[in-house]
Amino acid sequence: MTGNYFAELVAAAAQSGYGVAGMASRTPADSLKSLVQRENPDKGVRVLEEDGQLVIDLHIKVTYGLNIAAAVKSISHKVKYIVEEATGLVVKRINVMVDDLMA
Secondary structure, rough: OHHHHHHHHHHHHOOOOOOOOEEEOOOOHHHHHHHHOOOOOOOOOOEEEEOOOOEEEEEEEEEOOOHHHHHHHHHHHHHHHHHHHHHOOOEEEEEEEEEEEEE
C-alpha cells in the first residue's frame, strides 16, 4: 500500500463526514498546485508512520454554524474506523485542523 492510497482513503472518509465542506490545502505550495491542476484527491491530508502506527493530519473546511468540536470528534472516529478496517493498521493519532468556514 502506498502513501497515496492512504491519503486518498483518508480524504474520502473525511469528506463523507457530517459538516465537512471540503479539504483545505496543507501548505501554500498545495494552494498553488490546486490552481493549475484539477482537485487533488489527497489535498489536505498527511499520513505518517510513527512507532509502526499511523499518524494522520487533516486540514478541512466545515460548514458555518456547525458545532466544530462535535464535527471534529465525529470525523476523527470515522476516519480511524475506516482506515483501520481497510488496512488492518493501527491509527495512533488524528490531528484535525479546521482551516476555513464555508457558508
